[in-house]
Amino acid sequence: MFIFFASFLMYLLLVWSGSGIPMIEVVIGLLMATVVTFAYKTWHPEKRLSKRGLDPRRWFGFVAYLFGPFALGLAKANIDVAKRVITGKIRPGIVKVTPALKSDVARTLLADSITLTPGTLTVDIDDAGAFYIHWLYVEDENPSEEQLYGNFAHWARRLAE
Amino acid sequence: MAFFILVIAALLVSVFFNSLGAVSLYRFPDVYTRLHGATKCTTFGTIFIAVAVVLYAVGRLLESGENRFWVLIIHTLVAMMVLLVTNATGAHAIARASHRSGLAPAKAVVDRLEESCSRGGASQ
Known part of the structure; x- marks a missing residue:
């Protein structure tokens, strides 16, 4: 259900031109959202259309995460990588970490967060839910979750599981 | 006026990170370390371009009030x-495609993915 509303809202946001939205655009938006939803359903028949993604508390939580801890981590890590680009001091390697996340959405959220904060890059994930992360400066060959990405896993669990 | 100084500041930050x-x-x-710089410094830089655009629009909005x-x-x-x-x-x-096509990370001190692949572990 979430994907339907997300694509519909996205369409309306893109056609809105400062004064009202003509009826024909709303109809086209509904049509497009239906097509997208059915296409998604065809690719992933095992996924049920759930109402969980529509919970507004999740949305507020997501926005709070995006502008709070995530933005902070992004800024800190970017300055760190900028220093490494200039000094050329790197010690790369691929480390393994296993956060206890079960749902696909939570894993995707965490993997995207890890990839967006520079210095860490998710390379692969296996069936058991272990993340293989390319790290620009390996401090520890068997790192803890805290060292790699702070409290992102905690947030992913809260928002998407 | 204050807004336009902020716009210029944001643009300078974005130019700095994009050139980095x-x-x-x-x-x-190698490809993995380059990806760090090339995709993420530019993400940060481009976010600042977006911030500059938003600040500019807010400034003009307060000035003229046009929709x-x-x-x-938005x-x-x-x-x-x-x-x-x-x-x-x-x-x-x-990154995943390069690792699966057998490109080992250069100068790596540790490669857990390679280890678990050769053990027959992570195979998807």
């Missing part, structure tokens, strides 16, 4: 969200 992204392509040894600046703000925010998602996914796809 380009520099990192020359400084770093079209709201449209500019479209920029949508573009920023899409950029965050696609950039992370693209970087991950490139």
